[in-house]
Amino acid sequence: xxxxxxxxxxxxxxxxxxxxxxxxxxxxxxxxxxxxxxxxxxxxxxxxxxxxxxxxxxxxxxxxxxxxxxxxxxxxxxxxxxxxxxxxxxxxxxxxxxxxxxxxxxxxxxxxxxxxxxxxxxxxxxxxxxxxxxxxxxxxxxxxxxxxxxxxxxxxx
Numbered sequence: 001x002x003x004x005x006x007x008x009x010x011x012x013x014x015x016x017x018x019x020x021x022x023x024x025x026x027x028x029x030x031x032x033x034x035x036x037x038x039x040x041x042x043x044x045x046x047x048x049x050x051x052x053x054x055x056x057x058x059x060x061x062x063x064x065x066x067x068x069x070x071x072x073x074x075x076x077x078x079x080x081x082x083x084x085x086x087x088x089x090x091x092x093x094x095x096x097x098x099x100x101x102x103x104x105x106x107x108x109x110x111x112x113x114x115x116x117x118x119x120x121x122x123x124x125x126x127x128x129x130x131x132x133x134x135x136x137x138x139x140x141x142x143x144x145x146x147x148x149x150x151x152x153x154x155x156x157x
Contacts, residue, residue, distance in 0.1 A: 020068050020071075021068065022068055023067045023068055023069050023075070024084060024112045024113075025037075025064055025084065026113060027060075028040065028060055028062050031062060031084075034067060034075040035077075036065040036066075036067045036075065036077060037062060037063075037064050038062075038063045038064055038065065039063050039155055039156065040060065040062045040063075041062065041063065041083070041129070041153040041154060041156065042058075042061065042153070042154055042156055043056075043058050043152065043153060044152050046058050048151060050099075050133050050148055050149040050151070051148045051149060054099060054133075054148070056151075057088035057089050058085065058087060059086040059087055059088045059115075060086045061083065061084065061085050061086065061153055062083070062084055062086075063082070063083050063125065063155075064082055065080075065081060066078040066080045066081060066082050079122075080121060080122050081121040081122075081124060081125065082118055082121070083118060083121065083125065083129075083153075084112065084116055084117075084118045085101075085116060085153075086116045087115045087117075088115070090115050091114065091116070091117060095111065095117075096111070098136065099133065099134065100136070101117065101131050101132075101133050101151055102119070102131055102132065103147075107119065127154065127155040128153070128154050128155070129153045130150050130151070130152050130153075131150065131151040131152075131153070132145070132147055133147070133148050133150065134146055134148065135148050
C-alpha cells in the first residue's frame with residue numbers, strides 16, 4: 001500500500017500535465033514545421049574569430065517561440081523566445097568551463113545539441129544583439145569576467 005501511494009505521488013510530482021518537456025528545434029525547417037519559427041539572424045563575419053584559438057563556423061541562427069512537447073509529439077507554444085546558434089562544427093567540450101557567450105548566469109548561451117547553443121528571451125529581442133564572450137566559467141568568474149570579444153547577431157531582412 002505504501003509503495004502504491006509513493007508511486008502515485010512520484011508520478012504526480014514528476015509529470016507536468018499541462019505541457020511536456022521543453023523543446024528546441026534542430027533545424028530551421030523543423031522550427032517552421034512546428035510553426036514556432038520567427039526570424040533568422042547572421043553574424044558580421046563567418047567564421048567568427050573570437051581569439052587566436054576560438055573560431056565559430058556558423059551554420060544558421062534563428063529565433064523561435066519557446067515550445068514544449070505535447071501529447072503524440074504535438075507542439076505546445078509557451079511564453080518567451082529562444083535563439084538557436086547552429087555551428088558547422090561540434091561545440092567544444094570545454095564550452096562553459098574555459099569560455100562562455102554571455103557573462104550573466106541568467107543571460108548566456110548553453111548547449112542544446114552537439115553542434116548548437118541556445119539562449120532564452122522573455123521579451124522579443126532587438127534586430128541587433130551583442131553578446132560578450134568571456135574566458136572562464138560562466139558562473140564562477142562572472143564578478144570579474146575576462147572579456148575576449150563580442151558576438152554580434154543581426155536579424156536578416
